[in-house]
Amino acid sequence: MFGTFTYQERHALQLRPQLAILEKNFEEQPSRKFSNIIRGLTSRSFRFQNEEEMNIISGLFNNSPVWFQKRLEVNNEIVPSAYKSSDLMDISFGYLLSTHEYCWRTKVAGRNLLTWETNVNQKHLIIKHEASEFILNQDCLDKYFIILNNQSEKYGIILPLKTSPRCYASAQRRNSSYRRRKLQFDCVDGVCLANSSALSLTFRRQMSLEKAKEFLVTVLKLDYLQGNINCRQMSAQPMLLDQPLSDFWSSYAFQMLMALGDRIKHRLTADTLKKIKYLSNLSDGEQYPNHRCYLKLTAVYYRARFNRFFDINEDFDNIQPLPSSVVLDKWVYVPRIFLTPYGIYPLPVKPMRGNRILREEERFGPGKNFCRVIIRDVDCGQPQLDFMKINEKWIQDMIMAKNNIQVGDQKFEFLWCSNSQLRDRSFWFHSDYKGCQAKNIREWMGDFSHEKCIGTRIARMALSLTGTTPTLKLLPNQIEKIDDVLDTQGRIFTDGAGKISPMALKEAFMIYNPELIEDNYMPCVIQARLNGIKGVFVIAPDLSDRGILIQYRPSQYKFSTDNNILEIVKHSSSGMTFLNRQVIVLIENMGVSKHIFVKLQNKARMKISMSLLANQQAQHTLEQHVRCYDWERIRQAGTQLTREPFARSLLLLLAQERLTKLKEKSHVQIPLTDGRMLLGVVDETMSLQYGQVFIQLRNLNGQSDILKDRNILITKNPAHFPGDIRKLVAVDCPALHYLYDCVVFPAKGVRPHPNEISGSDIDGDEYWVCWNEDLVNHATLQHEPATFDSAEKVKHDGEITIAEIADFLFKYLSSDSLGALSNRHLACCAINGPGDDKSCHLAKIISEAVDFPKTGVLPVCPKDLSFESYPDFMENKFKKSFISDSSIGIMFREVKQVCEIHAKWQDENDDNKIDINRDFLVKDFRKYITQSEVDYKYYASRVNAILSSYDLKTEYELITGCHSCVQEERQNSDSIETASLEFRQLMKEMRTRFDDDQLNYGEKLRKTSAWYYVAYKAGTILSFGWIMDRFMSEILKAKNKVQEEHQALIRIGEAIRLRGLENGIKKLADLFRMENAEQENQSETAKLGFQFLEIIEKCSQSVDKQTLAHNLLAILHEVALNI
Incomplete structure (x- = not known):
């Protein structure tokens, strides 16, 4: 039996007597095994003989600023029934000042009208008062809650919040699932909701408290703690927090910090505010990334963001400013904000690809005069239809510049957006620069007067905002127009494709990226923008004697403008391809059997597991996903990639990501050879x-x-x-x-x-x-291609004003999203097949929805194309579920089991100790320890800053590109690209820093060894130890480490024996008539491992033995995790 004691470090001296008793009499255990880490708090777990002993000891902490947690054995087989009660006395919104104090801003008293109920299927808790309600789910709740011990005849709970909850008007009809959105809960307005980071519920009866606890623990999987917390109303706050600071970057960072809510605002003292103003004045005239006030306040923001107990006054002086980052060439640093009805949430600045507008700094202003505005719901999630319906005027006024947005000390107004930005609900805004306003930029973009369709005009104007890299400036005689090639129906074979001379392409690549040019090769295709021309340009040998020349076609010409710079969007390359659910559905409909898809998934599963077992497979996996290290050299030097802590952490995250994509998207990699x-x-x-x-x-x-x-x-x-x-x-x-x-x-x-x-x-x-x-x-059944005749464009008579633009944009934003339509189509295919009339009708609607931004014709989805139940593989918690017998259904259920195995192992082994490998330590390495600690501290601060900018949890997410941030950020490939770019730039900087001392070869090895030692001793940011991977390989190579022969097969064989499966495997080997001629020189254990893998392969090939293959693959993954 285990108990965990959680407290703030500043209270450690006060708690010293009780902690001493624990340390002396009880065995301490790693806390991570029993509870989630709570940022800003210290948790210590101890083993007790029985519950009576644990209760006696926990009693020592009564009336102390300590939270106590019993380890509860949760029976996942027992699902609590739904519960509804009207015995809530009150609910309040505020923040946790400390482990023993909660401050509330607004309270709603029950008077028998305050009710609560649980929804087990949809996994949320509903709080109602008269005609208002709000929903609490895993997205808005933190990973724990606290039950109050110090309330007599009342039963209280405090729920820390990650985001504001969504509010609704209570359903008018009984059993109705529809709820209209609201922006407040009873008397609790948006200001209070936006500033609150915790809420308190007080029940009249203990039974309700127990029911709430049961639901939160078993359904929402939250940790349950107990504590003595004093609840009090917040004092009035006379301090004016909107007083202007000296410049934009100071104001921007301060606004970002204040957006964290009352836990910062209410704590802030006049002395700390005075320090901020002083630093702002010192920084006046400085620019990003060297602006001292911005760097300091952003460092404070990162520290405070996930630590709800952060005391800005106590810690302000101790926090070091972020180190100035290196400005990436050809990238622009632009402010970004989340905009919700509750307020503005500035985000840390990160690089964005430049575009035609941003590069005109002298005309339109530097990056800080632009802002990427991202509309979000009150919880900063993607807005849904219910949100858009109640915010029509707010959004339209914003686009029409009736409501300017105040960011920092500047006012921004709507500039424009692209189709892809519309899908993400984001827009470009601009702040007046020397009299140049957003309307002047729109006029500068080009002549669009011929385009009378509002949607098409938006798309054409958005071409100027495409992220590009400028290359050649062309003369008029270097641009020629050539004809398109059409079929008899007027459809264009050359739609969007032009030609480029070899000299022009080479010159462009010399500016874009000279590393792409080799002796006998360079990419042959670029996607580009030129004047009002868009599309691809393909190398044309017939233009070899024409010098620098580009030929475009009428299908590429979109509007008139004068900007003769060839801007590259991307170039040709061959990337990995994957099966996905839509492709599987259509190929299955062409006659491909289910067992073929299962076989392909089994092959993918085998690779995932073997990447954790076999060094060579580990090398291949790392080479595909992490290209900033020489993995082949590292492995050949003798490094066991599957055991080395840094490499294995990367491999585990990649395995988790690949398994998750298999489960959620049937994302099966097709080999590069196929x-x-x-x-x-x-x-x-x-x-x-x-x-x-x-x-x-x-x-x-x-x-x-x-x-x-x-x-x-x-x-x-x-x-x-x-x-x-x-x-x-x-x-x-x-x-x-x-x-x-x-x-x-x-x-x-x-x-x-x-x-x-x-x-x-x-x-x-x-x-x-x-x-x-x-x-x-x-795939023998080839179906006729569909006819894709776009609807006739809606033409607008007269001048297209910003008001018409606002109406169109809102119409788009409030329409069914493509994602929702695609999900409905997938469900329809699972029920009726892709060739069914309903499925084809949905496919047509999706096609029309894709074209809507260009045509202005919004398709209507009939009500009969909705479904009461969805296939199990879609995991739709709002609909009934049925077990799908399709390929996807089978694949989903099999890989789901492995995902659960992987997740459980990850939870139980998340705090493994990092061991220092003595083979990487060379003689006299300690002479570089002091300097290495300085370098490590600098590197770690830079890595942590990047992690915070992109909402990443670990350096492994940064290095692999497996981002854990919100879905919208993950879908933004720019985020993955720029995060990776920043990390590679940091690696380059650190390698230059390493060489600054101009050491000889032997001293470089000692310094490399010191870098490794410092990182692994710290136990975090291990990548610091592998920056100089070449020298790390040299160190190990000199030790002449013997390569472990057949290590993966031996590990598998040993595990099979431990599980008592040896006889069963040998019988299966006999059944398949397997011969071991190639394994004659191997040990019996290695032979057993080889047989196990061969049996999986043969079972995967056999239609009637694929279930056995799945079970054996599940065992293989368990073995891979536990080496």
């Missing part, structure tokens, strides 16, 4: 026939491989119609050998192939291409 993601281009030589494509790929060694006479499956994500996946033939075509890492479509035939695929084009679209024989050979 498929790629490729940019689409057109055959300018007219060599390919209808039904043919040309694909030439380069491998890691620079060698080319042409797909010759191979059937392929090709589509573009997302795909919904049965005919969206085409079966074509890849052929060799000597006339096209100059094209690499792209898919070349024919320029003749009855219809352009891209148009057959979800109505696509070749202006930069990437295509999913697969030639896996199991999939291609069994």
Whole structure:
């Protein structure tokens, strides 16, 4: 039996006598095994003989600032029933000042009208008062709650909040699930809700308290603590917190800090505010990233953000400012805010790709005169339809600049947005710069007067805001117009594709990224912007004697402007491709059997588990996902990647991410030998026939491989119609050998192939291409491609004003999201199949919704296209669920079990001690310890700043790109790209710093060893020890470490024996008539491991033994976790 005592470190001296008794008489255990870590508090767990002993000891802490937690054994098999009661005495909103004090701003007293109820299926708690209610769920609650011990005849609970809860008007009709959104709960207004970080519930009866506790622990999985907490009303706060500071960056950082709510605002003293103002005055005239006040206040913000017990007055002087970061070339640092009806939430500045507007600093102002405004719900989550309906005027007034947004000391007004930004509910805003306003920027973008469709005009103007890298400035005679190639129906084979001369392409890459140019190769396609032209430009050997030249087509010309700079968006490359749920549904509909998809998933599962067991597989996994280290050199030097703490932490996170994607998206990787993601281009030589494509790929060694006479499956994500996946033939075509890492479509035939695929084009679209024989050979049912005739555009008579723009944007924002429609389509396919009329109708609606921003025609989704129940693999907690017997259903249930195994192991082994490997320590390394500690502290502060900027939990998330931040940030590939870019820049800076001493080879090894020692002794930010990975490899190589032969097979064999499965495996080996000729020189244990893996492989191939394969793979993953 275990008990955990949690307290603030500042109370440790006061608690010394009681803690001494615990330390002397009881065995201490790692607290992480029993409870979640609470930022700002110290938790210590001890083992007790029985509950009576534990109660006696916990009694020593009565009336002390300590929270006590018994380790509760939760029976996950028992699900509590729903409960409803009207015995709430009161509810208050405030914050936890300390472990023994809670301050509230507003209280609602019950008078028998305050009720609460639990919803087990949807996992939330509802609090109601008269016509108002709000919902508490895992998204807005922290990981723990506190039951108050010091209330006589009352039973209180304090629930720490992560975000503001969403409020509603109570349902008018009984059993109605619809609730209209509100922005307040009874007398509790938005100001109070936005500033509160905890709420208190007081019950009349202990039974209600126990029911609430049971629900919070068993359903919401929260930790339960007990404590003596004094609850009092907040004192009046006369201090004026909106007094202006000296400049924008000071005001911006201060506003960001104050957005944390009353736990900062109410604590702040006049003395601390005076220090902030003094620092702001000192920083006047400084700019990001060297602005001292911004760096200091942002450091305070990072410290306070997740620590609700942070005392800004006590700790302000002790917090070191963030180190100035290196400004990334070609990236711009722009303020970002979350905007909710409750207020403005500034976010730490991070780099963003520049665009045509941002680069005009002299005309429109520097980065700080622009702001990325992201509309969010009151809990900073993605706004849904119910939110948009009650905020129409607020949003329209914001776009029409009736309500300017005050960020820092500047007022911002709406500038513009793109289609992709609209999906994320984000916009560009601008602050007046020397008389230049947002309307002047819109006029500068170009001439759009010919475009009478509001949606199309928005899309065209947004081209100026695309993230690009500027390269060549072209002369008028270096830009030519050539004709498009059309079919008999007017559909364009060359839609979005132009040509570029070899010299122009090489010159552009020399500016964009010279490292892309090799002796005999450079990417052959760029997606770019030029004047009012968009699309791709493909290298054209027939232009070799024309110098610098670009040829564009009418399909690429969108508007008139004078900006002759070639701006690159991206270049051709071949990326990994994955199965996903939409693709699986459509390929299954083409005749591919379920067992083939399960077999492919089993192969993916095997790779995931073996990456934790076998060093070579670990190396391959790390090389695919973490490219800033030389993993081959590290492994060949003798490092056991599957055991080395830093490498294994990366591998574990990658395994978790890959398993999660398998479960949630059926994200099965197709081997690089069987498929790629490729940019689409057109055959300018007219060599390919209808039904043919040309694909030439380069491998890691620079060698080319042409797909010759191979059937392929090709589509573009997302795909919904049965005919969206085409079966074509890849052929060799000597006339096209100059094209690499792209898919070349024919320029003749009855219809352009891209148009057959979800109505696509070749202006930069990437295509999913697969030639896996199991999939291609069994996909025998080719369905007719859908007809993608866009609705006629809604034309606007007269001038298009900002008011019409606001109306259109709100109409888009308040329409069904594509994600919701796609989910409904997936459910429909699971029930009726993708070829059913309902599924095809939904696919058509999705296609029209995609086109809505361009056409202005909003599709209507009929009510009969909604479903009462959803397949189990969609895990929809708002609908009834049924067990799907589809490929996806089978795959989901199998991988779900492994995800649970992995998550449970991760929870129980999250605090493993970091051991220092003596093999990495060289003689006299300690002479560099002092300097290494300085370097480590600098590096750790920079890493932590990046983690905070991107809402990441660990350095492993940063390094792997497996981000744990909110879904909207994860979906933003720019965030992953810029986080990785900042980390690589930091690595480069640290390597330069390492070389500053100009040491000889031997001293470099000693310094490297000291860096490793300092990091591993600290037990965190281990990547510091591997910055100089080349020297780390040299150190180990000199030790002549013997490579462990067949180590993975031996580990598997040992585990099989320990589980008593040896005889069963040998019987299966006999059944499959397996011979061990290749394993004659191996130990019996290694042979057993080999047989186990071979049996999994053979079972996966067999239709009737795939369940056995799944069970064996589950065992394999457990073995991989426990090496």
